[in-house]
Amino acid sequence: MSALFTPLRIGNLEFVNRIVIAPMCQYSAVEGCMNDWHLIHLGHLALSGAALLTIEATAVLPEGRITYADVGLWDHATEDAIGRTLAGVRRWSKMPIAIQLSHAGRKASTEVPWKGGAQIPPGDAKGWEMVAPSAVPNVDGNRPPVALDRGGLAQIRDAFAAAAQRAARLGVDAIQLHGAHGYLLHQFLSPLSNRRDDEYGGSLENRMRFPLEVFDAVRTIFPGDRPVSVRVSGTDWVEGGWNIEQTCAFAAMLEAAGCDAVHISSGGLHPAQRIPVGPSYQVPLARTVKTAVGIPAVAVGLIAGFDQAEAIVATREADMVGLARTILYDPRWPWHAAAELGAQVQAPFQYLRSQRTGR
Numbered sequence: 001m002s003a004l005f006t007p008l009r010i011g012n013l014e015f016v017n018r019i020v021i022a023p024m025c026q027y028s029a030v031e032g033c034m035n036d037w038h039l040i041h042l043g044h045l046a047l048s049g050a051a052l053l054t055i056e057a058t059a060v061l062p063e064g065r066i067t068y069a070d071v072g073l074w075d076h077a078t079e080d081a082i083g084r085t086l087a088g089v090r091r092w093s094k095m096p097i098a099i100q101l102s103h104a105g106r107k108a109s110t111e112v113p114w115k116g117g118a119q120i121p122p123g124d125a126k127g128w129e130m131v132a133p134s135a136v137p138n139v140d141g142n143r144p145p146v147a148l149d150r151g152g153l154a155q156i157r158d159a160f161a162a163a164a165q166r167a168a169r170l171g172v173d174a175i176q177l178h179g180a181h182g183y184l185l186h187q188f189l190s191p192l193s194n195r196r197d198d199e200y201g202g203s204l205e206n207r208m209r210f211p212l213e214v215f216d217a218v219r220t221i222f223p224g225d226r227p228v229s230v231r232v233s234g235t236d237w238v239e240g241g242w243n244i245e246q247t248c249a250f251a252a253m254l255e256a257a258g259c260d261a262v263h264i265s266s267g268g269l270h271p272a273q274r275i276p277v278g279p280s281y282q283v284p285l286a287r288t289v290k291t292a293v294g295i296p297a298v299a300v301g302l303i304a305g306f307d308q309a310e311a312i313v314a315t316r317e318a319d320m321v322g323l324a325r326t327i328l329y330d331p332r333w334p335w336h337a338a339a340e341l342g343a344q345v346q347a348p349f350q351y352l353r354s355q356r357t358g359r
């Protein structure tokens with residue numbers, strides 16, 4: 001029996017196997033609205049046989065977008081656009097769907113990656129003023145963000161809750177909060193980006209306060225039988241930054257607050273990061289977080305081999321594996337993994353004749 005293809009239940013959600021499609025920004029929305037690209041992209045991933053499809057980082061406010069082409073969920077128009085996409089995907093796939101809710105903080109207002117990804121100034125038609133815990137730019141020489149005051153914090157917390165309410169209305173099966181990769185919630189956690197001297201900065205307890213407030217607001221409004229998870233960076237990979245011990249403490253606080261799973265990525269906050277990139281390079285972070293919490297942990301990052309993924313779950317280094325580039329390159333990866341590991345996936349009737357033995 002393959003460990004990778006052993007079902008798992010989180011809350012009321014049944015996962016048919018341990019393969020999670022990680023969130024992937026497409027930078028293809030217009031005014032925050034999904035369009036046919038998202039239907040094609042999410043639609044083909046929804047036929048992949050994975051256990052869960054996670055919608056890309058979705059901004060809870062217009063100024064929380066990384067780029068002007070990010071997906072949003074802040075008003076009727078953005079909600080309707082996601083609703084149309086989901087209706088199309090759901091018509092042909094039963095795969096559970098999660099959405100990653102996000103605010104980019106000081107990493108907002110940039111050009112799309114394939115046009116260089118540079119900061120766009122507020123005066124430009126495609127740019128806006130960035131906000132963050134402190135007025136510290138993400139890269140020396142970049143324009144600094146505006147430090148959030150009490151009103152700004154409350155507005156962002158409420159925007160996360162409002163987006164969660166819209167997601168609930170859309171029938172989204174689970175929410176993932178983006179607390180990783182140097183975006184706003186991570187900016188509060190890391191001492192490198194959070195230089196506040198009020199109760200939201202300084203000690204670890206204070207730096208965790210705003211992300212935990214956001215989590216509580218989302219958990220309160222999203223239906224209790226649907227999971228809420230958090231994606232974290234397990235380390236900044238910078239001396240004196242956010243590290244794995246602090247991640248374990250944060251994960252334990254999240255678990256106590258009712259979090260259903262943690263998804264452990266890393267980095268993205270500081271240009272001095274030195275990441276030992278290689279196959280499974282973030283798996284040890286997930287394994288360490290698992291020593292601190294009882295909720296499922298998802299590992300991600302250069303997981304591409306069938307035996308590699310099988311071993312991660314079988315040896316309990318993580319409960320599930322997240323795939324991003326791997327499944328973009330091979331959207332039938334779970335089919336191929338199942339064939340290799342002697343398991344099965346649900347394939348659409350229209351594609352049944354593709355089985356090699358059935359010709």
Ligand SMILES: Cc1cc2nc3c(=O)[nH]c(=O)nc-3n(C[C@H](O)[C@H](O)[C@H](O)COP(=O)(O)O)c2cc1C
Pocket residue numbers: 022023024025026056057100178180181231265300301302303322323324325326327
């Ligand atoms: C095209 C692309 C878009 C991504 N967008 C997001 C995103 O919206 N949210 C997020 O948390 N991570 C995002 N990531 C990171 C992936 O979810 C994943 O953590 C990372 O690529 C490592 O997994 P991999 O080696 O399987 O690609 C993105 C990665 C890629 C390749």
